[in-house]
Ligand code: HEM
């Protein structure tokens with residue numbers, strides 16, 4: 196501890212245990228949060244139905260996807276209840292098939308991916324200093340398509356013949372007209388086409404936003420890693436989702452119009468479906484994962500008080516994952532025997548490399564840091580542990596020799612629950628605890644967060660660890676019944692018991708959320724002393740996000756701002772930039788403001804967004820709080 | 831936008847390489863075609879970005895030493911809040927659901943979509 200590293204906070208211990216005094220707090224720059232017009236969400240139903248605001252839509256995405264998580268979780272409860280004992284106790288075989296199909300489909304298509312899009316909606320414009328996404332109306336359209344499309348899938352349960360029952364990957368001939376005749380199957384197909392289209396449009400929106408809407412100074416290699424990951428994810432969506440939509444249209448045509456794309460009797464090929472599906476399906480699992488890799492990459496540096504280790508390496512690793520993940524698809528089809536095994540075994544093993552690089556980056560970030568374990572950090576570490584466990588079994592499965600034995604068994608179920616649970620469950624909660632103060636202006640209780648974390652950790656591992664053993668011993672997936680051989684009964688009982696702990700872990704979380712929402716919103720702009728731009732505005736953020744922006748001189752503008760002029764800390768050039776700006780203009784980079792005149796023009800249609808160098812304070816406070824019906828101008 | 835252009839060019843190059851490799855080791859036709867289509871996707875964006883850069887030069891957003899204040903003037907237009915996205919989503923859903931449920935539903939869907947698209951273009955004209 197001799198030379199000062201300008202990129203690292205002084206050690207807390209060295210400064211007397213508590214957080215060291217900073218020269219400035221972000222709140223000192225911001226002034227009165229309510230001086231800049233209304234903040235927060237639409238307050239009327241019409242406001243919600245018509246909103247194009249990225250923050251409102253982001254919250255809508257997140258809340259909707261959590262509701263789907265609840266529904267998917269309830270279906271998982273049915274599965275675990277049925278499997279708790281040998282024999283058929285609870286549901287018929289047909290119902291069981293529908294239950295695991297809709298469980299998987301809801302979790303993948305309606306929860307995991309849209310939650311990521313919700314974060315992209317809310318956080319991405321904030322992180323790059325933009326007032327909204329590039330195409331706000333397209334964004335609203337995507338959301339509604341997702342909500343309505345998702346409802347169509349669930350309505351399959353009330354259709355004649357029940358909901359789709361062919362698994363989330365819908366292999367023909369089982370998913371053909373003869374295999375699954377009911378209308379529920381068609382509704383499932385339509386639902387995935389709609390939600391897939393919604394995702395594609397959001398991806399277009401994200402790419403356009405990142406490319407064109409960054410604030411000056413926010414170069415590509417200063418973007419927060421979360422934004423980078425959303426950007427790369429969006430590209431993967433563009434490659435993968437249209438293939439799925441195309442394949443689903445072909446399947447629908449087979450079922451409804453008598454075509455024979457996947458019908459071997461008439462020259463079609465079921466294997467073609469598998470290629471098309473997994474060309475989407477494997478990128479899909481990384482589309483699910485990458486945004487959450489981004490989440491933990493935002494969290495580790497903040498609670499380690501260090502910059503992220505190897506920023507460029509992380510970006511390159513993510514690019515490599517994004518590219519490679521579209522060339523490994525057939526590792527899901529090893530058992531068909533009809534493909535170039537060495538090619539896919541090699542690419543699948545290769546993709547473990549950039550994934551490993553990321554893990555070392557995360558550990559390197561924490562190494563020697565001044566760690567603290569607030570709830571977001573706990574969940575981020577929970578992610579790391581769980582995800583690594585799942586990655587290891589992934590590498591095992593990538594070897595065809597092992598896969599021939601393990602495919603279609605509970606081992607695969609254990610593998611993907613560890614990787615998916617690590618990302619979409621642990622990292623999702625990390626994200627919720629981390630950005631909750633930004634979104635709501637309130638804190639969540641650390642004590643309840645700790646209960647939540649440990650119950651989740653216990654429940655998750657009790658539920659899914661034994662599934663490795665079950666699979667290795669030969670229990671196939673997607674069966675409602677099994678014989679009480681080996682330890683099947685015991686292991687299944689343990690797994691079902693684990694599910695109860697998982698459910699219990701949601702109790703402290705829900706209490707936490709409700710209690711927090713009932714308390715007053717008093718949190719400042721930057722409660723965690725974080726790094727990226729979203730912490731440079733109010734909590735919750737102002738309408739169109741920023742009333743001013745700090746100079747951006749590194750990938751951590753808010754860190755630089757907090758430590759400005761503090762000897763030896765902060766990006767060296769930002770202090771100069773700041774000094775120059777300070778002399779030049781009391782108001783510090785006012786990005787936009789409201790004025791009376793513009794308010795009057797409000798009803799006459801859309802108006803221009805302007806950035807101006809004039810630094811008057813914005814004194815306009817609109818009378819009505821409903822942001823649902825406004826066309827807005829920023830000057 | 832040089833970096834963006836390089837990024838997208840890299841995407842196209844990766845897919846052409848992996849696509850040809852897959853073809854060489856005897857991959858299935860669908861896979862080869864998809865990889866080559868992905869090449870096209872990357873190339874399309876790369877081409878557009880290169881062209882944009884050639885015509886407009888470097889943007890202030892890509893310089894390391896600028897502040898928000900350095901890019902003033904009108905940067906875009908916000909649309910008004912609107913019911914059209916919701917109506918459009920309902921229309922598109924009806925259009926597709928009509929395939930299994932009956933063509934009358936598709937007709938309704940098409941009518942909704944057509945009317946909303948028309949109104950949408952007129953909205954943003956003002
Ligand atoms: C270290 C990198 C990984 C490798 C090498 C890998 C490998 C594999 C392999 C070979 C299978 C097929 C097993 C079989 O069906 O016989 C598989 C299944 C699966 N993996 Fe991974 N995996 C990796 C990471 C991930 C990640 C990050 C996720 C998602 C977050 C994921 C999600 C899944 C899912 C959902 C399945 C099951 C698909 C199904 O059959 O329903 N994997 N993985």
Ligand SMILES: [Cu+2]
Pocket residue numbers: 476477480523524526527
């Ligand atoms: Cu895979």
